[in-house]
Amino acid sequence: LGRVIAMSTSCARAVRTFSQMAGIKTVGVVGLGLMGHGIAQTAAEKGFEVVAVESEQRFLDAGMHRIQQSMQKLSAKAVSKGKITEAEGEAHVEAALSRVRPMLDREALGGCDVVIEAVIEDLALKKPLYEDIGRAVSDTCIIASNTSSLSIAKMATFCGRPKQMVGLHFFNPVQLMQLVEVVRTEETDPALFSSAISFARALGKTPIDCIDTEGFVVNRLLVPYLTEAIGLVDRGVASAADVDTAMRLGAGHPMGPVQLADYIGLDTIHNILSGWSIEFPDNPAFRVPASLKAKVEVGQLGRKTGEGYYKWDGDKLAA
Numbered sequence: 146l147g148r149v150i151a152m153s154t155s156c157a158r159a160v161r162t163f164s165q166m167a168g169i170k171t172v173g174v175v176g177l178g179l180m181g182h183g184i185a186q187t188a189a190e191k192g193f194e195v196v197a198v199e200s201e202q203r204f205l206d207a208g209m210h211r212i213q214q215s216m217q218k219l220s221a222k223a224v225s226k227g228k229i230t231e232a233e234g235e236a237h238v239e240a241a242l243s244r245v246r247p248m249l250d251r252e253a254l255g256g257c258d259v260v261i262e263a264v265i266e267d268l269a270l271k272k273p274l275y276e277d278i279g280r281a282v283s284d285t286c287i288i289a290s291n292t293s294s295l296s297i298a299k300m301a302t303f304c305g306r307p308k309q310m311v312g313l314h315f316f317n318p319v320q321l322m323q324l325v326e327v328v329r330t331e332e333t334d335p336a337l338f339s340s341a342i343s344f345a346r347a348l349g350k351t352p353i354d355c356i357d358t359e360g361f362v363v364n365r366l367l368v369p370y371l372t373e374a375i376g377l378v379d380r381g382v383a384s385a386a387d388v389d390t391a392m393r394l395g396a397g398h399p400m401g402p403v404q405l406a407d408y409i410g411l412d413t414i415h416n417i418l419s420g421w422s423i424e425f426p427d428n429p430a431f432r433v434p435a436s437l438k439a440k441v442e443v444g445q446l447g448r449k450t451g452e453g454y455y456k457w458d459g460d461k462l463a464a
Contacts, residue, residue: 172196178204181291205248216242255283259286308337316363330356372414388403411454
């Protein structure tokens with residue numbers, strides 16, 4: 146997941162700070178979509194060399210365009226606040242972009258010290274990818290998945306290097322959100338895991354250490370919370386608007402749970418729950434609410450489609 150709004154950040158920090166770490170100089174990122182382009186951008190802006198890998202040229206071009214646009218946006222914001230000059234901003238963007246090497250060949254990951262997979266949440270797609278990564282990388286490379294809900298141990302079996310496999314779960318937008326869940330399996334090498342924690346810190350993030358369990362920490366708490374709120378609506382306890390008002394005013398949350406589910410994407414919530422409910426059928430927290438299933442079936446996915454439990458106008462609720 147990680148599809149929540151960053152409430153505040155320091156653009157100056159994002160633009161000006163450089164922070165490599167000993168032993169890690171080159172970062173591979175596989176997949177330049179919503180999360181992957183942000184991971185690649187963040188690593189490049191922190192001074193790391195980045196090998197950015199996609200499956201097709203059109204995806205590679207789109208990902209590089211997103212990276213450039215995002216860098217320019219953050220730089221312009223820092224300039225507007227007087228944090229840096231326009232010339233400094235342009236120089237920063239140029240230097241950071243020069244550190245990103247777009248590639249279609251997965252063999253290019255062979256020289257990376259860290260490889261982060263950020264493709265869609267589909268184990269059937271990930272299996273051949275991890276097989277290629279396992280063949281390409283060195284015995285000291287950190288192999289990481291940005292998955293928010295899938296088993297790290299399963300992906301470790303795909304790559305054939307279980308001691309080198311960790312989770313590095315970033316949150317959206319990666320450029321602004323500070324948390325990274327660093328996930329270890331029973332087979333992860335302790336020294337390598339420590340390096341993964343240090344790498345997250347070198348990116349300017351705050352890492353937390355957690356074991357490989359469904360949803361890790363954030364989503365294991367967040368997804369059942371969102372679906373229980375939807376369940377209250379389904380059972381007629383209160384309307385969606387009143388459930389959200391209750392949690393905003395009664396618990397101090399910046400956004401109510403039903404609205405947040407819409408904002409994240411009802412299909413995303415549904416996909417996570419569906420996977421968990423199959424793997425853990427006796428856990429009532431993982432049951433898919435009837436209205437959630439119905440809305441996904443008719444394509445009412447929330448913010449991204451303009452309607453879910455609410456009607457949306459872009460990123461804001463419709464008036």
